[in-house]
Every structure is written in C-alpha cells, then in structure tokens.
Amino acid sequence: MAIVEVAKPSVVFKTDLKCPKCGSDLTFIEEGDNVWLGCDRCALYIKISKRDVRRYWNYVSRRVLWRDLLQDLYGLFKDAALG
C-alpha cells in the first residue's frame, strides 16, 4: 500500500497580535523549513526560515523564545503591511 504524505502546516495558531491594516488577529504558521506570520483577511504573510529561528533558541531553558520571535516577526509584518 502506498503511503501518501500530505504536506500541511505542522503548527497553526491565532496570535493575539493585530493586523495594523484591518485589526484581525494574525496567524502563526510553522510549515516545512519556514515559519510564517500573517493576516488571513489581507492575505499578507511574512516568513523566516527555521535556520533564522535558531537564534531564538535559549540554551539555558532549552526552548525557543517564542515571544521574542513573534515580536520580531510582528515588526517585519508591520513594515510590510504599512510600507
């Protein structure tokens, strides 16, 4: 039997960050080699590679500093949305 693997995001969740354009909650997506933050309504997304996510890895607590990552993604998103 063939096993068909469907590519799908491994993590998707709504953040409490608001789109500066429409006010919707932004969506965080982890998929393949990238993570995305974007607005479903505006269809605007920014992404960074998981390689870049590594600098948010905290070796002491051995976990990703998601809040810092999200804040930086949000900064990039605002630049893209308003620029």
Ligand SMILES: [Zn+2]
């Ligand atoms: Zn929006």
